[in-house]
Amino acid sequence: MGPPGARSAPSKDWLASQGGLPRRSSHSPLAGWLNRRLAGLLQWKLSAAAVRLQLWDGTSLYGGAEPPTGTLRVADARTLRGLVFNPHLQFGEAYMAGRLDVEGELTPVLEAVSRLSLVPSLRERIAVRLPLPNSLSRARRNVHHHYDLGNDFYQGWLDEQLVYTCAYFEHPQVSLEEAQRAKLDLVCRKLRLQPGETVVEAGCGWGALALHMARAYGVRVRAFNVSREQIAYARERASREGLGGRVEFIDDDYRNVKGEYDAFVSVGMLEHVGVKHYESLARVLKRVLRREGGRGLLHFIGRDIARPLNAWIRRRIFPGAYPPTLAEVTTKVLGPARMSVLDVENLRLHYARTLAHWSRRFAAIEDRVRSRYGEEFRRAWELYLAGSEAAFLAGTLQLFQVVFSPAESAPPFLTRVEIYGGERADQWFAATR
Amino acid sequence: MGPPGARSAPSKDWLASQGGLPRRSSHSPLAGWLNRRLAGLLQWKLSAAAVRLQLWDGTSLYGGAEPPTGTLRVADARTLRGLVFNPHLQFGEAYMAGRLDVEGELTPVLEAVSRLSLVPSLRERIAVRLPLPNSLSRARRNVHHHYDLGNDFYQGWLDEQLVYTCAYFEHPQVSLEEAQRAKLDLVCRKLRLQPGETVVEAGCGWGALALHMARAYGVRVRAFNVSREQIAYARERASREGLGGRVEFIDDDYRNVKGEYDAFVSVGMLEHVGVKHYESLARVLKRVLRREGGRGLLHFIGRDIARPLNAWIRRRIFPGAYPPTLAEVTTKVLGPARMSVLDVENLRLHYARTLAHWSRRFAAIEDRVRSRYGEEFRRAWELYLAGSEAAFLAGTLQLFQVVFSPAESAPPFLTRVEIYGGERADQWFAATR
Numbered sequence: 054m055g056p057p058g059a060r061s062a063p064s065k066d067w068l069a070s071q072g073g074l075p076r077r078s079s080h081s082p083l084a085g086w087l088n089r090r091l092a093g094l095l096q097w098k099l100s101a102a103a104v105r106l107q108l109w110d111g112t113s114l115y116g117g118a119e120p121p122t123g124t125l126r127v128a129d130a131r132t133l134r135g136l137v138f139n140p141h142l143q144f145g146e147a148y149m150a151g152r153l154d155v156e157g158e159l160t161p162v163l164e165a166v167s168r169l170s171l172v173p174s175l176r177e178r179i180a181v182r183l184p185l186p187n188s189l190s191r192a193r194r195n196v197h198h199h200y201d202l203g204n205d206f207y208q209g210w211l212d213e214q215l216v217y218t219c220a221y222f223e224h225p226q227v228s229l230e231e232a233q234r235a236k237l238d239l240v241c242r243k244l245r246l247q248p249g250e251t252v253v254e255a256g257c258g259w260g261a262l263a264l265h266m267a268r269a270y271g272v273r274v275r276a277f278n279v280s281r282e283q284i285a286y287a288r289e290r291a292s293r294e295g296l297g298g299r300v301e302f303i304d305d306d307y308r309n310v311k312g313e314y315d316a317f318v319s320v321g322m323l324e325h326v327g328v329k330h331y332e333s334l335a336r337v338l339k340r341v342l343r344r345e346g347g348r349g350l351l352h353f354i355g356r357d358i359a360r361p362l363n364a365w366i367r368r369r370i371f372p373g374a375y376p377p378t379l380a381e382v383t384t385k386v387l388g389p390a391r392m393s394v395l396d397v398e399n400l401r402l403h404y405a406r407t408l409a410h411w412s413r414r415f416a417a418i419e420d421r422v423r424s425r426y427g428e429e430f431r432r433a434w435e436l437y438l439a440g441s442e443a444a445f446l447a448g449t450l451q452l453f454q455v456v457f458s459p460a461e462s463a464p465p466f467l468t469r470v471e472i473y474g475g476e477r478a479d480q481w482f483a484a485t486r
Numbered sequence: 487m488g489p490p491g492a493r494s495a496p497s498k499d500w501l502a503s504q505g506g507l508p509r510r511s512s513h514s515p516l517a518g519w520l521n522r523r524l525a526g527l528l529q530w531k532l533s534a535a536a537v538r539l540q541l542w543d544g545t546s547l548y549g550g551a552e553p554p555t556g557t558l559r560v561a562d563a564r565t566l567r568g569l570v571f572n573p574h575l576q577f578g579e580a581y582m583a584g585r586l587d588v589e590g591e592l593t594p595v596l597e598a599v600s601r602l603s604l605v606p607s608l609r610e611r612i613a614v615r616l617p618l619p620n621s622l623s624r625a626r627r628n629v630h631h632h633y634d635l636g637n638d639f640y641q642g643w644l645d646e647q648l649v650y651t652c653a654y655f656e657h658p659q660v661s662l663e664e665a666q667r668a669k670l671d672l673v674c675r676k677l678r679l680q681p682g683e684t685v686v687e688a689g690c691g692w693g694a695l696a697l698h699m700a701r702a703y704g705v706r707v708r709a710f711n712v713s714r715e716q717i718a719y720a721r722e723r724a725s726r727e728g729l730g731g732r733v734e735f736i737d738d739d740y741r742n743v744k745g746e747y748d749a750f751v752s753v754g755m756l757e758h759v760g761v762k763h764y765e766s767l768a769r770v771l772k773r774v775l776r777r778e779g780g781r782g783l784l785h786f787i788g789r790d791i792a793r794p795l796n797a798w799i800r801r802r803i804f805p806g807a808y809p810p811t812l813a814e815v816t817t818k819v820l821g822p823a824r825m826s827v828l829d830v831e832n833l834r835l836h837y838a839r840t841l842a843h844w845s846r847r848f849a850a851i852e853d854r855v856r857s858r859y860g861e862e863f864r865r866a867w868e869l870y871l872a873g874s875e876a877a878f879l880a881g882t883l884q885l886f887q888v889v890f891s892p893a894e895s896a897p898p899f900l901t902r903v904e905i906y907g908g909e910r911a912d913q914w915f916a917a918t919r
Contacts, residue, residue: 168894171824171893171894172824221901222900222901223901223903357816357820357821357824357825357826357827357893358821378816378817378821379812379813379816379827380812380813380814380816380817380821381813383790383811383812383813384811384813387790388790388791388811388813391604391605391790392790393790393832393834393881393884394790394812394830394832394884394886395831395832396830396831396832397827397829397830398828398829398902399826399827399828399829399897401826401897402896402897402900403900446896447894448826448893448894448895448896451826451827453827460604460790460881461601461604461880461881462881463835463879463881464832464834464835467655467835467836468654468655468656469831469902469905469906470656470906470907472902472906473902473903473905473906473907474903474906474907
């Protein structure tokens with residue numbers, strides 16, 4: 054399978070559009086009239102977001118009260134129709150093909166556009182009720198589609214540890230590297246890992262969290278992933294760091310996890326599970342987490358209100374992905390697994406900041422990406438990174454960390470004080486009860 | 487209306503039962519056989535919880551592997567039938583009437599019994615789908631039923647500030663007084679209150695939180711409550727402390743709140759709202775919370791899985807009350823109000839500890855309570871306090887604090903560090919973005 058950006062994308066004259074969008078005048082007066090109406094409608098909506106629309110013939114109808122944040126340049130009537138009738142899919146399709154361009158900074162324009170759809174559309178409300186299939190074999194295919202692009206591709210713009218999830222910026226000046234280390238450690242502290250405990254990780258990426266848990270907290274980890282390239286990289290790193298005895302990387306679906314563990318952790322995998330399979334995740338949780346004193350953490354991209362992931366992202370970047378609401382996670386995963394929610398934190402602005410770092414690094418290697426994967430791919434990824442940052446800034450995407458423990462067991466901690474550097478208060482409750 | 491414990495309760499010979507349960511032998515052999523069967527069934531269930539059952543004739547069929555935590559002494563066949571066929575309601579009815587007694591410590595026995603019903607029964611699954619009515623006038627009546635028992639009643643066993651909600655025990659040795667102050671302050675810190683801001687409080691009890699916010703954080707508060715006795719007490723205290731200019735106590739339903747505020751807070755009221763009225767709470771939230779930079783906090787007794795409040799508590803203690811799940815709150819209140827969840831904390835063991843304090847203090851004034859309200863009332867309240875503690879210990883009740891802000895506004899804080907004594911990181915994000 055080729056890189057996602059290229060998969061069945063129509064071959065477009067984006068190169069021509071680089072030097073100025075081609076002007077195509079419509080030959081039919083009716084079509085011309087229709088295009089003007091559609092452009093008027095679209096500009097009316099975009100004006101509310103202070104975004105200017107410019108057509109292939111140079112026309113602009115911007116009527117916003119303030120100076121525009123940026124300009125969408127539309128190359129042809131087909132693109133215009135796409136933006137009016139199916140914007141969630143066609144914005145991305147047109148952008149990656151070069152039929153749509155953005156003048157001005159990309160993220161602020163995308164953020165402004167995202168704010169126009171804080172509430173799900175009717176199309177989204179219907180689509181969210183249709184189940185996404187995600188069998189074991191399809192899950193594997195979906196993961197390969199994205200994560201097996203080549204480790205060196207991700208090494209080009211992720212942090213040194215290849216952590217491809219939201220970082221945690223504790224202080225203003227921290228680097229992406231520090232923020233990713235801080236995130237790994239925050240997860241461990243939220244789980245209150247103790248030396249000698251056992252942890253199962255579902256969806257371990259390149260292994261950074263598993264290795265951090267074993268190294269800094271002295272736990273034994275079994276980490277699952279269906280991306281072969283990532284597993285190979287993680288194993289190599291584990292043996293290089295002498296952690297091979299404490300961390301086992303397993304090339305298998307998390308649903309095949311066996312054994313019983315003190316902690317369950319999954320960072321950035323739930324989005325790929327699909328609501329239809331929450332039941333099987335619940336069964337896994339119920340089976341593998343020690344009932345007395347066990348605890349778990351799910352870190353995932355989520356929503357305030359149920360709606361599908363952006364249609365274009367789903368087609369080109371993350372097939373099968375779905376960011377759930379807290380309600381879906383509590384009623385379909387944690388409830389059936391008989392887990393109690395102990396702690397939820399929303400880190401959406403941290404993900405926006407993480408994505409801003411990735412975008413900058415990605416831009417720095419754009420020539421390399423273009424020559425290896427083609428310009429369509431590069432534009433697709435540029436849009437995906439900036440669009441995701443915009444969605445976290447606008448609040449159409451959330452980033453939730455949810456800590457839970459079996460309902461019948463006493464919560465393994467009483468306050469959050471020790472997570473944030475205060476005195477440990479874990480053990481006192483039992484002693485003084 | 488009389489005190490809740492007395493309302494339409496059958497007058498029972500509980501006094502007789504104090505000196506030993508009356509022995510009544512059944513005259514019909516068939517009834518005798520039936521009772522033995524029912525007792526066997528009940529003891530079989532209770533044995534799993536290490537609780538012994540003793541019948542009116544002294545019979546005990548305990549077959550647990552370990553020594554029993556305590557004994558349930560059943561005074562007659564009617565009580566036995568109630569415990570078998572409708573335990574959620576009849577346990578309390580029998581206990582308050584003195585037809586059921588507990589030998590051994592009350593809370594551990596109730597906790598063991600609670601653990602038998604971690605999963606909702608079929609009866610509860612059906613009941614939870616039936617709406618509870620809660621009109622403005624009924625809401626007022628329900629509140630009067632409980633909260634207008636007389637301030638001096640509550641002064642007998644609450645902390646000095648009359649805070650009738652879950653406290654926050656930061657350290658092992660803190661008193662109830664300190665833990666309630668710590669809770670008030672935790673709420674303010676989670677809301678990041680700033681001097682000069684405006685706050686609306688829905689359901690303000692005796693006013694402790696409103697006064698703390700105004701005194702320690704310099705905000706202006708409008709606090710709503712439909713309990714006249716509480717409002718009168720709160721107003722008196724505000725003027726005594728010279729805070730009358732900054733805190734306005736309003737004898738009205740929260741649904742009549744007007745104006746726009748920087749923060750919305752409600753501690754221990756959501757349980758009394760009823761799912762049917764979440765829509766109107768959502769409308770209130772949407773209307774009164776400033777969209778840019780506003781934030782809110784809901785503190786409430788909740789559930790992991792949707793089920794009605796214990797039937798006896800609903801009949802005798804809190805008519806119309808319902809502890810919601812996080813999913814119900816996010817989909818029916820915060821979602822429709824277009825709010826994003828920023829932070830959730832589960833403090834259930836803190837509520838267990840709070841209730842243990844209340845029980846001890848209540849026991850210390852039991853003679854006074856008995857002589858004023860009668861023994862049935864005293865037994866009802868003893869069971870309510872111990873049973874609630876047991877439910878929080880067993881995990882059938884949760885205590886959630888949920889912080890939220892309007893979906894379209896940037897979350898007003900980036901980390902929790904400053905809540906727990908760390909360096910403030912609030913403002914840096916905008917500056918460095």
